[in-house]
Amino acid sequence: MNLNGIKWYSLFCFAIILLAFLSCTKDWPEAPVEITRPExxxxxxxxxxxxxxxxxxxxxxxxxxxxxxxxxxxxxxxxxxxxxxxxxxxxxxxxxxxxxxxxxxxxxxxxxxxxxxxxxxxxxxxxxxxxxxxxxxxxxxxxxxxxEGNYGASPIYVSAAPNLGDWSEIGRITDFEVETLGGFDAAQGIALNSDGSYLYVADRGGNAVMAVETAGFSIDGTVALPDSVEEPWIVGVTPNDNEVWALCRGTNHLVIIGTGTNTITNVIPLNGYCPNGGFLYRIAFSHDGSKAYITTRLSQSVLKINTATYEVETEKVIGEAAHIAEVTVSPDDAKVYVSNTWGLEPSIFVLDASADMPVIGTIDLPEEWGDAKKFTTYDNYLFVGMRWDAMIYKIDMTTDQVIGWTGWPDDWLGDWSDSENIAIDPEGEVIYQLCPDRGETAVFGTEELNFLGFIDTGTWWGIVSPQP
Missing domain, CATH: 2.60.40.3710 (Immunoglobulin-like)
Structure with a gap:
């Protein structure tokens, strides 16, 4: 055999085996590409x-x-x-x-x-x-x-209503945090005395008015109402802090409670002023404390009551009104403002507070939609909160002109929002508006009604703040 041929044949076979071996080795990939999106x-x-x-x-x-x-x-x-x-x-x-x-x-x-x-x-x-x-x-x-500003540190108080929150408790918002107080059957209307030391709560379900001592945020007294009156749902405190006036929706009684002893001093039937299924709706006092003004929902009237005698001095029926709702008084006690609400043409009636309270003006709310649900005042300004669409109007009570408006919720929120009641922070810098459909409270600057943001408060109906 040719030795050279064997040599070359052996080399050829070795090369074939080597190639086969190399082809069987694992081909290690490069490092994988990172494709996770940042968050x-x-x-x-x-x-x-x-x-x-x-x-x-x-x-x-x-x-x-x-x-x-x-x-x-x-x-x-x-x-x-x-x-x-x-x-x-x-x-x-x-x-x-x-x-x-x-x-x-x-x-x-x-x-x-x-x-x-x-x-x-x-x-x-x-x-x-x-x-x-x-x-x-x-x-x-x-x-x-x-x-920043000076707002938020003073406590704001909130309450519930049917289908709006938990009736068994009220809330307090301080530094944008919420704490709750239980012990109620169905707490609804709330009102503070002038120095903010006591909060009075209309316990509609318990047929009582409760006194809450605000320093400790605890119930300090309960005034049970007689069986002859039903459903206390709105309360107001007289300017001298001596009395709480409770409006009873079920029987249209006005109950007077002395704050010194937490006892009932008078029960006044007002059902004769509430025909056509009407009921006592809201209350406001003159700044000198001599008069109280009570609106009657559905009965289209405002009652002027002497706070010394508890007599109805004037019943002002406004026939052209759709629904009379909110009421407040100008700083000089000369004018009474009443909301004409419900539907496409909400407006504010301006009444002369003298004698028979004639209508001396009408303030049209320019967007013509909604329920003028809540009044609150600061200095010489009246703020009107709208239900259905969360809007607020600012009115100068000297000229009775609308000088500010939040715009539609679509403008400041980019979405629709319902609303309920409003209150001014004691510092006067911001206004709070409850938005129960969102479970939040909207905050606006009072100067230009610019939207500042939301507080995560949960769902509430009523809101009050201490006086400046």
């Missing part, structure tokens, strides 16, 4: 945080390291008018930090807006803020906060 896990200030310092910075924390340049391109801080806040971005680990170039305005809302890669219909818009691997934030992110 926002926190923001500071928090969503709907109040009393934020005007010198604050805004931080957004992601779940992974981000490309700061892409955040700059897709994030903005806006004021409530849609103006962009100028400033600079920096980063600290997975947190992006925005530092405004100047202090923010006081009593103002700001929106933190970050544009994601997809719209609400899951349609691609283009790359948003990206992590270091090039993955974009999936969807838009928005947060809101409101800057």
């Amino acid at each position: 926002i896990i926190s923001v500071s200030p928090d969503m709907w945080e109040f009393m934020v310092s005007t010198s604050t910075s805004i931080s957004i924390t992601f779940n992974e390291q981000m490309d700061l340049e892409t955040i700059r391109d897709h994030a903005s801080i806006m004021d409530a008018d849609g103006n962009t806040v100028n400033g600079s971005w920096s980063s600290n680990g997975s947190t992006a930090i925005f530092t405004p170039s100047a202090n923010l305005s006081m009593l103002s809302r700001y929106d933190v807006m970050i544009e994601g890669a997809y719209d609400e219909d899951q349609e691609w818009k283009g790359p948003g803020p990206q992590d270091v691997h090039g993955n974009s934030l999936y969807e838009d992110f928005t947060s809101h906060f409101a800057t």
Whole structure:
């Protein structure tokens, strides 16, 4: 045999075996590509945080390291008018930090807006803020906060109603936190005395009026009403703090309670003033304490009562009214304001407080919709809260002109919202409006009725605040 041929044949076989072996070795892949989208896990200030310092910075924390340049391109801080806040971005680990170039305005809302890669219909818009691997934030992110003032520290009290909250308890909101007090059958109407030391509660289900000592937020006394009267649902405290007046819806009685002893001093039947299924609805006192004004729902009337004699001095029937509801008195006691409400043409009647209370003016609410559910006053201004659509009007009681309006909920919230009662913070800077459908309380600045944000309060119906 040719030895050279054997040699070359052996080499050929070895090469074939080597190639076969190499072809069977595992082909290790490269490191897998990171495809997880980044997420926002926190923001500071928090969503709907109040009393934020005007010198604050805004931080957004992601779940992974981000490309700061892409955040700059897709994030903005806006004021409530849609103006962009100028400033600079920096980063600290997975947190992006925005530092405004100047202090923010006081009593103002700001929106933190970050544009994601997809719209609400899951349609691609283009790359948003990206992590270091090039993955974009999936969807838009928005947060809101409101800057500092003097508001919020004084307690605000809230109560429930049928289908609106828990009737067995009332609430107190302090520094935007809610605490509750139980022990009621069906607590509804609430009123504070002038220094805020006592809150009086109409326990509609228990047929009683309860006195709550506010320092300890505890029930200090119970005044049981006689069987001849039913359903106390609205209460008011006289300006001198000596009496509580309770309106009883079931029998249309007015019950007078002396605050010194927590005893009933008078029971006055007013059912004769409530024909056509009407009932006693709201109460307001003149600032000098000499007169009380009570409206009658469905009966289209306002009763002027002498607080010394408890006699009805005047029954003013306003025939052109649809439904008489709220009532309040001008600072000089010269005028009485009554809401004509329900439906497409809500308005405010202005009555001369003298003698027979003639109607001397009508204030039309320009958007012509809703139920003028609640009055509250501060200085020379009357604020009118609307039911159905959460709106507030501001009226100058010198000129009887509408000088401010929150706009429709679509304008300030971007959505529909119902509302109930309103109250002014004792500092006069903000107004609170209950939005029971959301389980929240909306907050507006009183100067321009600018929307500041929501307090997560739960569902309530009535709201009162201490006097300034």
